[in-house]
Amino acid sequence: MSAFRALGHGRLNKNHKFSIAGVATLGAAALTFSLVPGNASAEADTQTVAAAPVAWSAAAGSAQAKTVHTSITQQQVGADRMAKAVADARAKADAKVAAAAKAKADAKAAAQAKVKAAAEAKAAAKKRADEQAAASRAAARKPVYANNLDGWIRESLAIMKKHGIPGTYEGLHRNIIRESSGDPRAINNWDINAQNGIPSKGLLQVIKPTFDAYHIPGTPHDQYHPVANITAAANYAADRYGSIDNVDSAY
Template identity: 60%
Template sequence: MSAPSIRMTKARKVSIAGIATAGAAAITLSLVPAGATPAEAAPVNTKAAASAANVAVSAEAVQAAVLSTGLDAQKSNLDTQVQAAVEKAVQTKADTKSAAETAVKKAAAEAAAKKAAAANAAKKRAAQAQAATRAAAAPAAAPAAAPKAYANNLDGWIREALDIMDKHDIPGTYNGLHRNIIRESSGNPRAINNWDINAQNGIPSKGLLQVIQPTFNAYHVKGTPFDLYHPVANIVAAANYAADRYGSIDNVFGAY
């Protein structure tokens, strides 16, 4: 910003000059005695001219003072404007610096968040890849074995009974079971004895190995039907009773 030029306007100059001239004339008139001749007035006019010159000098001084006052006022106003401009520039610089620092911090935070997200994604992919590798390397699971089938006849009943006895640690063999079944019921799961002492007591022997109900109830094996006439349940309960009393169904060769 260029400093404004301080100039006296023409009107001000004329006004000041007029004031000076008027002052000089007034002084001159006041020094001429009333009724004086031109000759008498001449010396006085000389003095008046000198006074007028002094007044003119005073007028120039006034003009200079006025000019100086105007310059001081404009200088003060300019100083105020410059100070305001400097303060504004300083504040703008501070605001710009603060905004820049905030932007840098925000960018750093965003970069850190992206880096963390990328690291987590990489870990997840790595874990998935490892899981896939382990799954590919693991041997294929063997298909579940189909339930063992047993024939619905005396041979199938004995074999199923032997598998159940093995799970429950009940001793006995195929031959021991088969021999006693043939003697007791001839292989008829619905066989019933209505003439022996048990029948007379109201608890006849029933089934493949001719078991009475109280004995079946006491030696029934979990996992088999609770049915005295069921061929497998009858065999397993009888073998369990024989193991408890004789050590094994293989040791039974007669009524038991």
């Protein structure tokens, strides 16, 4: 006997039908509820599981890119430091080589300067020795003139020859005797020159302007000096008359 028959002798009334339908409906709903949430949860889980790898891959990729970028930056910094270190080492090496070359060049220049200085000192010493020897030879050869009229005339002739001034012993002696009688301190205080305030003086009686104009360098600038007086007068006579030899009177 079935369960339905046990309830009310095999007949289902209207209330029973509604109850059974309700139970069936509730059972279906329960079954549906039990299945759908399960399926929804599974789908959600599936979606979560499916999305999670995508989200993880993006984050991991970003982290990995950041790590790679950091690594490249660090490598670049390291490379730059190494390049700078190499450049600094090369610069130091170049500076060391340059310093060594300069030191070598300076030492060479100093040695050359020392050799040159020694050579110059030796040459200067030799020159001084040669000059002293020449002076000694010249002094040995230099004639000694007597401190008298003869000596004054002869010394004057030597100076005149050196300066290209013509004249002879005879011409000088003759004019000296006529002008001053051989007195180097002679002075004319009565002629026109004396009246003009420029008296004739010395062996050949020259006035101051004439003496100054025709004075021979190397002789004293003194009208009364015998040799200075003779050479200046002979120079003037050569300029005006061609030679002291051509003078036979006041000139």
